[in-house]
């Protein structure tokens with residue numbers, strides 16, 4: 591982690607005291623409500639992305655959808671997430687197109703050895719996540735200088751995306767937030 595990333599992380603914690611608090615009081619599972627993870631791997635003209643977000647961030651609940659409204663909310667969210675180049679917008683000059691987009695909602699998987707006794711208590715809410723994987727190709731990847739996201743306007747519960755970017759030059763970490771829904775990618779290609 592470089593100094594810039596550390597400062598950015600501290601700034602985010604300062605800007606989101608609620609998130610810091612939530613992190614302390616988080617459930618036993620690996621996810622924190624309000625925070626998703628976006629992994630981006632760029633290799634030549636190919637970009638692979640993986641998004642993992644708490645169901646709470648995407649649809650506002652994590653139990654199994656039972657009512658028609660809940661089921662419709664899940665399907666609508668999946669549809670939005672599948673439209674990856676709308677959710678994660680790349681510069682037009684990069685001439686990118688979606689090759690594959692797979693979106694599923696799944697029960698949160700716990701880390702091996704993690705205590706999850708609480709999850710079996712009757713009435714205890716289950717955690718669930720949305721998991722999306724994408725393959726994108728760009729004719730002019732050298733023009734990928736940044737990314738703009740509609741994630742926070744599409745999904746009311748999302749506050750933060752922790753972003754990992756891997757390119758031939760190495761790996762960098764950054765955050766996109768509701769206040770700053772952009773990612774600077776100059777110099778990573």
Ligand SMILES: [Zn+2]
Pocket residue numbers: 617621623644645646652716717718
């Ligand atoms: Zn949860």
